[in-house]
Amino acid sequence: xxxxxxLLRKDLRxxxxxxxxxxxxxxxxxxxxVIFRFGLDRTTLxxxxxxxxxxxxxxxxxxxxxxxxxxxxxEEGGFELIRLAPIDRTVLFAAKASALVIxxxxxxxxxxxxxxxxxLDSASGLLPFALILLLTxxxxxxxxxxxxxxxxxxxxxxxxxxxxxxPLLIPLVIAAAGAGExxxxxxxxxxxxxxxxxxxxxxxxxxxxxxxxxxxxxLLED
Amino acid sequence: MANALRxxxxxxxxxATVAVMGAGYLLAFxxxxxxxxxxxxxxxxxxxxxxxxxxxxxxxxxxIWAIQHLRTGDSKYDARSYVxxxxxxxxxxxxxxxGAIWAKGSWGVWWEWKEPTLVSFLIVFLxxxxxxxxxxxxxxRDRQARYASVFAITAxxxxxxxxxxxxxxxxxxxxxxxxxxxxxxxxxxxxxxxxLAGMALLWATLVWFELDSKAASANxxxxxxxxxxxA
Numbered sequence: 001x002x003x004x005x006x007l008l009r010k011d012l013r014x015x016x017x018x019x020x021x022x023x024x025x026x027x028x029x030x031x032x033x034v035i036f037r038f039g040l041d042r043t044t045l046x047x048x049x050x051x052x053x054x055x056x057x058x059x060x061x062x063x064x065x066x067x068x069x070x071x072x073x074x075e076e077g078g079f080e081l082i083r084l085a086p087i088d089r090t091v092l093f094a095a096k097a098s099a100l101v102i103x104x105x106x107x108x109x110x111x112x113x114x115x116x117x118x119x120l121d122s123a124s125g126l127l128p129f130a131l132i133l134l135l136t137x138x139x140x141x142x143x144x145x146x147x148x149x150x151x152x153x154x155x156x157x158x159x160x161x162x163x164x165x166x167p168l169l170i171p172l173v174i175a176a177a178g179a180g181e182x183x184x185x186x187x188x189x190x191x192x193x194x195x196x197x198x199x200x201x202x203x204x205x206x207x208x209x210x211x212x213x214x215x216x217x218x219l220l221e222d
Numbered sequence: 223m224a225n226a227l228r229x230x231x232x233x234x235x236x237x238a239t240v241a242v243m244g245a246g247y248l249l250a251f252x253x254x255x256x257x258x259x260x261x262x263x264x265x266x267x268x269x270x271x272x273x274x275x276x277x278x279x280x281x282x283x284x285x286i287w288a289i290q291h292l293r294t295g296d297s298k299y300d301a302r303s304y305v306x307x308x309x310x311x312x313x314x315x316x317x318x319x320x321g322a323i324w325a326k327g328s329w330g331v332w333w334e335w336k337e338p339t340l341v342s343f344l345i346v347f348l349x350x351x352x353x354x355x356x357x358x359x360x361x362x363r364d365r366q367a368r369y370a371s372v373f374a375i376t377a378x379x380x381x382x383x384x385x386x387x388x389x390x391x392x393x394x395x396x397x398x399x400x401x402x403x404x405x406x407x408x409x410x411x412x413x414x415x416x417x418l419a420g421m422a423l424l425w426a427t428l429v430w431f432e433l434d435s436k437a438a439s440a441n442x443x444x445x446x447x448x449x450x451x452x453a
Contacts, residue, residue: 146376150369156359164356164373167349168380171387178391193390200387207379215372218292 003087007095012102014072021068022106025061029111032057033118045119051180054115055173058108058133059140063162065103066144069096070152083220093145093216097209100141108133125180125189132179135201139172142208149219175200232430239427243420249413263327268414270320272421273313274343278381280310280425281350285378288371300367303374305432307353309425314347342388349377 001009015021036053037043045053073079082092112133116123143165151161179197182190250268257264284306291299321340322332334340356373360366406414 143376146372150356150372153365153369154356154359155361156355160352160356160359164349164352167345167352168376170345171380171384174387174391196390200390204383204387207383208376211376211379215292215375218368218372221368 003085003091004095004098007092008098011095011099015099015103020071021065021103025064025103025107026110028064029057029061029107030114032060033111033115037118043119044121046121046184046186048177048181050119050184051177053119054112054184055136055177055180057115058104058111058136059169059173061107061111062100062104062140062144063165065100065107066140066148066165067151067158067161069100069145069148074152079220083222089220090213090216092220093212096148097138097141097145097212100144101137104137104140105134108137120184121186122188125183125185128189128191128194129180129183132176132183132197132201135198135205136172136176138205139201139208140169142205142212143168146208146212146216146219149216153219171200171204175204232427232434235423235427235430239420239423242416242423246413246417246420249416254410254413255407260328263324266320266324266327268417270317270324271414272418273320274317274339275418276421276425277310277313277317278343278346279422280306280313280429281346281381282378284310284374288374288378291367291371292375297363297367300371301433301436302429303371304357305429305436307350307374309428309432311347311350311353313425314343314350317343318347336392338385338389338392342385345384345388346377346381349380353377 033053036057040049040053042049070079073082082089108130112126112130116126120126144161147161147164147168151157151159151164154160175197179194182192182194247268250265254265254268256262284303287299287303287306291297291303321343325334325337325340326332353370353373357366357370360369
């Protein structure tokens, strides 16, 4: 078994046994939808309002998982073991980012249908929107993993990651909400500027995967 | 190059800054024509735009120092990256303030969400404002320096991407109220470039001064500790 799949499987198994992140993320998202139902006093949403409720809710739910991503490593001495192991340390970056992508996909598989059930008249825009969300997840995972490592090692812990990540993730929100605005429009999906948003998300993912890959080694040094 | 740099002292740099900035603003007020639409209020352009350009370039410079720091492990580069971000954040605050004043003068509102440059700059400023809590939340010196460098590189890569994203977010190509230098007549462009050079020199002077003062206080601390040890 390669170090990458070993680390990834370890993370997924820990999550399956302890269920520390996923149920909290899903519960947070559903509660947020209910809050929006009363905050906006609307029973159906479309266009920019639908995207504006869905995308930030998923983003905030993702922050919960990002905050907890390295808690086990810090508390149980996992960082020391990675340092001792004769493997490339960026493998940890790849494994954690992949785990985060998997968590986010599961979150979206739960939260997006519930959102559609609560607020959307037609779910026809959700299929192309899934592609947008997938690319958003990769970007979230790339920056989230780097910033989560920094926050975990600091004394501010849970406070620091959201503080740094919220401005850093704005391009993802712009692209996801921009695409969602057209895809979730009242009269059925409209592919206006779909390619632009895909390209922006791809560029963001590429840049921050490279930055994470290049810098992650320095975060683990002791 | 290195020798040429060493021969420039802080004093000479400061004198050059005063000379170039002084000349720039004299040109801006006396030589440059008054703007036909905005009148005297447009003069803030010679302050606001150079501040913004220099501040953003300062963030990029900080990212380059941070890369140097991670490559060499020399804490000198971390100090340069830190001070570059510090001075650029101060410049950034001035950009937001002068921007609001200019917006009130020419558009009648203090803030305009539809202007992508303004919004992008605010996001970049908010991101770099988190550099301080990040630095001070990590106690170990080496780790603090390394993590701050990783942040500086990440944020440096973010700056151009963010400007692209916010510009794309505008529903249509928003009419550019001013396209920073493109449409300027020469009589305005020349004073603007002198002001820009002066502002860049001011940034460099402040960074240098702050680095010197940091080094001096570190020295002082060391001497005081040595004195206390012998006393």
